[in-house]
Amino acid sequence: MSLAYSLLVLKPSNYSYIFIFLISLFLFFTGLFSTTGFFVATKKFGKERDPRVLFREVLKISAYVSFGIFIFFFLRGFKLISLLNIFLSVAFYLALGYQLFIYGRKER
Numbered sequence: 001m002s003l004a005y006s007l008l009v010l011k012p013s014n015y016s017y018i019f020i021f022l023i024s025l026f027l028f029f030t031g032l033f034s035t036t037g038f039f040v041a042t043k044k045f046g047k048e049r050d051p052r053v054l055f056r057e058v059l060k061i062s063a064y065v066s067f068g069i070f071i072f073f074f075l076r077g078f079k080l081i082s083l084l085n086i087f088l089s090v091a092f093y094l095a096l097g098y099q100l101f102i103y104g105r106k107e108r
Helices: 002-008 016-045 051-077 083-107
Strands: none
Touching: 016 051, 051 083
């Protein structure tokens, strides 16, 4: 928790803590998103697709999402971006993803 505080609020003197925190955050989010995404995808597409191929696709998408979160926190750690910019960007990408993947599929 102190690493998150130092990343979001303070400017630490030792940047290795930022990198250790960001790498562990990236791995945590990749695992979290791939596990939950795989369960959702097998519920939705389980009968018609091979589970191994489905897991690879979900893992790739979750790695991209985690890398985006990693970049936002990296920029925040070096005081190059504000939290308002992060929240606005995440809201924009969530709305864009909804339009492309959920609303767009219903239109077809």
